[in-house]
Amino acid sequence: xxxxxxxxxxxxxxxxxxxxxxxxxxxxxxxxxxxxxxxxxxxxxxxxxxxxxxxxxxxxxxxxxxxxxxxxxxxxxxxxxxxxxxxxxxxxxxxxxxxxxxxxxxxxxxxxxxxxxxxxxxxxxxxxxxxxxxxxxxxxxxxxxxxxxxxxxxxxxxxxxxxxxxxxxxxxxxxxxxxxxxxxxxxxxxxxxxxxx
Numbered sequence: 294x295x296x297x298x299x300x301x302x303x304x305x306x307x308x309x310x311x312x313x314x315x316x317x318x319x320x321x322x323x324x325x326x327x328x329x330x331x332x333x334x335x336x337x338x339x340x341x342x343x344x345x346x347x348x349x350x351x352x353x354x355x356x357x358x359x360x361x362x363x364x365x366x367x368x369x370x371x372x373x374x375x376x377x378x379x380x381x382x383x384x385x386x387x388x389x390x391x392x393x394x395x396x397x398x399x400x401x402x403x404x405x406x407x408x409x410x411x412x413x414x415x416x417x418x419x420x421x422x423x424x425x426x427x428x429x430x431x432x433x434x435x436x437x438x439x440x441x442x443x444x445x446x447x448x449x450x451x452x453x454x455x456x457x458x459x460x461x462x463x464x465x466x467x468x469x470x471x472x473x474x475x476x477x478x479x480x481x482x483x484x485x486x487x488x489x490x
Contacts, residue, residue: 364478376479380449380457381465386489387445388469389481394434395470401430438470 324332339345363371369382376385405427412420442463449457469477483489 365480367479367482372479375465380453380459380462383449383452383489384445384462384466385469385479385481386483386487387448388441388466389474389477390483390486390488391441392485393441393470394430394437395467396472396474398431398434398471399473402427405430438467441470442466 359371360373362368364373364376367382369377375381405423409420409423409427412423445466446463449462474481
C-alpha cells in the first residue's frame with residue numbers, strides 16, 4: 294500500500310565496498326552511552342560556592358555599571374534592550390529636541406495644587422478656577438503629545454520606511470515626553486531645536 298509499486302522488482306541491497314568503509318569510518322569505536330553521558334556531566338554546584346557567588350556578584354555589578362554609564366552617555370552597546378537601535382535613538386533625539394508641555398506637567402501641577410490649597414481657605418471660587426486651569430493644562434498637554442507623535446511618525450516613515458512604526462514606539466515617545474528633561478534616561482544627547490536629520 295505505502296511501499297514500492299508492484300511493477301518494480303525486489304530492491305537489491307547495495308553492498309558497501311572496502312573503500313567505502315575506509316572513507317566512511319571514523320577511526321575509533323562508538324563510545325558506550327554510559328561513557329558519553331559521564332563526559333557531558335557537569336557539577337550543578339561549583340566546588341567553591343562562595344568564590345563563584347562573589348565572582349557572579351562582581352560580574353553583575355560590572356554589568357550594571359556599564360549600563361548606567363551607557364544611560365549617561367548614550368553608548369548603544371550597553372543600553373537596555375528597550376533603548377537599543379537606530380529607531381529608538383531617533384525617537385529620543387526628536388523628543389529631546391522639542392519643547393514639550395508634558396515635561397512641565399509636574400512643576401505646573403505642584404504649583405497649582407499648592408495654590409488651590411492656599412486659595413481654598415481664602416477664596417473657594419479662585420481655588421475652583423485653579424483646578425479648572427489644571428485640567429485645561431492637562432488637556433492641552435495631551436493634545437501636544439498627540440501632535441508630537443503624528444509629526445514623529447511621519448518622520449520615522451520617511452527615514453526608516455513604512456514598516457518601522459512598530460508596536461511600542463508611540464508609548465516609548467509619549468512616556469519620554471512626560472518626563473522632566475534632566476531625569477530622562479538615556480540622558481538627552483541633543484539640545485532644544487537640534488532635530489535629528
